Amino acid sequence: MNDRLTTPWGTCTLARFPEDPRDRLRAWDASDAYLLRHLAASRTPLTGAVVVVGDRWGALTTALAEHRPTQITDSFLSREATRANLLRNGTDPDGVRLLTTQDTTPSRVDLLLVRVPKSLALLEDQLHRLAPGVHEGTVVIGTGMVREIHTSTLRLFERILGPTRTSLAEQKARLIFCTPDPGLERGANPWPYRYQLPDGIGPLSGRTVTNHAGVFCADRLDVGTRFLLRHLPSGRGAERIVDLGCGNGVVGLAAALANPEAEVLFVDESYQAVASAEATYRDNAQGVAEFHVGDGLSGMPAAGVDLVLNNPPFHSHQATTDATARRMFTGARRALRPGGELWVIGNRHLGYHVKLRRLFGNSELVASDPKFVILKAVKQ
Template identity: 45%
Template sequence: MGLELSSPLGSFQLKRLPFRKNELLRAWDAADEYLLNHLAAAGIAAHANIVILNDSFGALAVVLSAYRPTAISDSWLSQQATRNNLALNGIADEQVRLLDSLSLPETGIDYLLIKIPKTLALLEYQLHRLRPLLKADCLVIATGMVKTLPPSAWKLLERLIGPTQPSLAVKKARLIFASVDQNLQLPENPYPTRYQLENSDLSICNHANVFSRDSLDIGTRFLLEHLPQNPEYRNFIDLGCGNGIVGVMLAKQNPKAQIGFIDESFMAIASARENFSAAFSDTRQADFLVADCLSDYPEKSADCIVCNPPFHQQHTIGDHIAWQMFQQAHKVLRKGGELRVIGNRHLNYHLALKKLFGNCRQVAANAKFVIFSCVKS
């Protein structure tokens, strides 16, 4: 069983993803509660077309499932958590329509309910795409915890929707109400962005929710200088691939190899697919998978896995996703296969890696990053 969320709209059992034993973190926050309490007090119109953006683990979608909402997210984990939580509460899947971040809902939106995402570029992209679908009297309500609500979120809503009005803070959460301005002229949607990869002829595409949209980040730049150089490797995986530039360069260095790109972000995989196609056109094939790390990959199927693990999940910092990546990589690698990992120095990944693989070699280091290599014995 999950933890129980009680609201005026009902009580529901909810779990986070990825699952962890003795999980103490809830699958919702005070901002979810504030928004649900407000909707219950104000009343929700029957047969309203409700669209939910960036629901973390399905709390909003599950509680509002009686209204058959559409939930849009860039996170595979968020979508899967929503499915799991619907099932946990005996609610049919079809009560909630799940869309990825690059898809559009039906027109005539009556309620647009927004959890402010960590990456405001994602919100900007979403507002650009959804603004033409809003009814004139659409209720637009954004919410988040005060400590993670930057003033630029207000400005985005005002620039792309219309006038805003903030609520009082309750349990360190806040609501932002935006009124649809019918006379507002939308500027051009700036996403996806593109930049020229240094020392190459590649133009890199980055969708809005992909890390470091405007240039090559310093961690990836360092990793590209120290990619595996084993001609025996035939099956590579770019795990947590982002825009896929690591996998693209692995493919360039290994002309006969098969490359797999995996990320839980739909926008990351869309970026990786476009960048691989731009680099190789129809001359190479690759695998692209939106998934929870390597959960759906067969055991002993890869020669080399390269990854730069995240050390946060939305606004929650922790090493559980990195540890999941390391454990699954150990299962997916063939005997003699290599996991190559880059991380910030302070994360001490080598301790977990040595415990799991029995070996861990430092490949390179600079003032901020360390690159490790582990071989499956």
């Protein structure tokens, strides 16, 4: 939905991406508004190199567009939302520098605004990468809802950049103020992280996985993926397989090893995830593979895929929603050829079988345990 954010510099009309009339979630929250109020009230200089990190739907970047900020995000959807919101408010997106978490960070940062992410690992990685550009005069301000800012969050700022304190809460939001210490011994950036998979999981046993910061299950194989690996289809020949929402690419890699004639496409909306999947694949396989950052299968030609493997998320930042799963299922159906299959793993309580029957006209239970179900839907 479109929503209006009133700032000290005017009112912005904002929306999430992609726009969905059924989505009632806002494109900004109280922490965005709190930060903008503080910048105006404190008369913080908005000159020099302004860098905005983790701006979820472009609210901060859009509000500060006249100051030509650099935005850094791990999310394709957030980046596209920013572009759309800039245009919606009469600003040329080319006037703002849009970077991903895989791009080289700015060499100098005069004002650093950080929207605290859900992942502490992603925050750690970004602070490490930005630290060389931060100087003694840099103003560093973080923002987030109270439930998102913990003692561990403040310790990261303090350990990597310098002394840190917080504001009083307003509307359940809080600010973080950090004073850079250029002489701080911060140690090395631990990301990306590599670990060895356990034995007993078929062709993946003992193989090495690469995880960039912020990607799900950074240091271990999660139980849901382990369950799916035991039931993946094999011997399918020269087919086109998609690991949709690929994360670190373990599922797609397993499909490639079990189906050596197949071509595998790894897709995620996270730049960190796709970089992880590519590194994991290159270390362990030699077949034909593609790696794509985007909004699911929205850009793929229709009826060109034989098999889609999917473990959809059911959170968008802190909000619980089935919107992402719904878009993934719809995109998969459009991309599948007649007779093509979508395999989905999810928690039992999510009721994906109902959505699949409504969309595909069928849903078959492949396997289940007390927590998870694996479902198969066939395009008629």
